[in-house]
Amino acid sequence: MNAVKYLSRIALGAATAFAMTATAVTSDVAAQEPGEGKSIEMARATWDTGWFQAEIYKQLFEELGYEVGQVRTLDNPPFYQAVGQGDIDLWVNGWFPLHDTYRDAFEEGASIVGFVAEGGALQGYLVDKKSAEEYGITSIEDFKKPEIKEAFDANGDGKADLVACPPGWGCEEKISKDLDELELRDHINPIKAGYSASMADALGRYRQGDPILFYTWTPNWTVGILQPGEDVVWIEMPNATEDTTVAGVEGCVNDPCALGWQANDIRPVANNDFLNENPAIRAVLEEARIPLDDIFAQNAKMNEGEDSPEDIQRHASEWIANNQDLVDGWLEAGRQAAM
Structure with a gap:
């Protein structure tokens, strides 16, 4: 074999090895979830009727590879101050317009993103x-x-x-x-x-x-x-x-019903820096929705005695499994946003 052919084969082998290595690295990156190596400081409200929703989102974030530690239970004022300052990353228990009174505490550093349940919260x-x-x-x-x-x-x-x-x-x-x-x-x-x-x-x-x-x-x-x-x-x-004043309220003394309270949206609130650093989370928050009837059904189970942390985790896991196609779409949106 002459020197030229020998050197050509060496070059070809090196190029092939480099390509294989690059492909392996690309595959590893593609297989990695967007939250790998990242953690979320998450809060939930003091009212237990919102814990089911919080647990669903927690499990969604974990599916994306994020580590979510102990979810902190906070009253409204400390949460909105903490999320605005970046001490807490998010919660999914915002009620708007009822919580508009807290906007001054969080709006400079945090945003309302997406809907857990849009309208109908009377x-x-x-x-x-x-x-x-x-x-x-x-x-x-x-x-x-x-x-x-x-x-x-x-x-x-x-x-x-x-x-x-x-x-x-x-x-x-x-x-x-x-x-x-x-x-x-x-x-x-x-x-x-x-x-x-x-x-x-x-x-x-x-x-x-x-x-x-x-x-x-x-x-x-x-x-x-x-x-x-x-x-x-x-x-x-x-x-x-x-x-x-809301029309069609079942069980009201009149229709339309002058409740004196606006129908609310249940919405996530997240720190802006956290959202900018985690586009996968932003995408999930924008895409996800939980039907009010499903929240009613879970709340009834809690009232009947299924109210332990393990019960609520199981309720959330079962809901995700029963809505897997829908959930997979939200997670895919998160993965795509992180690419």
Whole structure:
């Protein structure tokens, strides 16, 4: 073999080896998930009806290779401050426009991205149907009447008891505003203890035949157990506007129903720097949706006793498996965005 042919074969072999190595490296990179080697600091809300959604997204992020540690349970004010500052990366429990009051805390450093559930998240005040019919209750202002106030006074302080919201929740501020605007402070006592415990107490009184007045939102187990139109009715607010009046609300005293609360979207909120560094996460947040009926169904399971962390993890895993084709599309969108 002459020297020229020998050197040519060496060059060809080197080129082939280089190409094989490059192909192997490319394959390894392609096989790597966009979250490999990255972690997410994730939060969830203090209301347990939002934990199912948070767990679904957590598992989606893990499918993309991200490490998601212990999800932190936070009240609204500390979360929105932390996500704006970059101390927390995201949560999927934003309620808008209810949480608009926190925009000043987060908008410079974080953004609302996508929808967990778009529209249909209702809020308002309800009373048991029996009392509504007996006393002719159609409005929150009816609680200024002495006989109604006395009937709903469970602790003997001379005021009707209202299951309200704990301090730090967006609804707490709205309820306080309603009581002040409508001059109801002398007539209604807002119970601000833990919501689940307060509602469990109200449910116990209802089952004993006593009147109950409570605030709630949907999706929530409360309107799964106490069916609007059958067990309870939505009552109206005299200060309702066009934006807070909703048509077709099942179990309302009127249609359209002057709830006095806007229908909300449930939306993720994430830190801007985190989103810029993780386009896969942004894509998933923009694509994913969870039907309200599925959230209702899971919340009912929790109320029936399936409320341990392991139960919620299983509920989320089962939901993902039952919607695998849809979920695979979201994950593929995330992978494509990271390329």
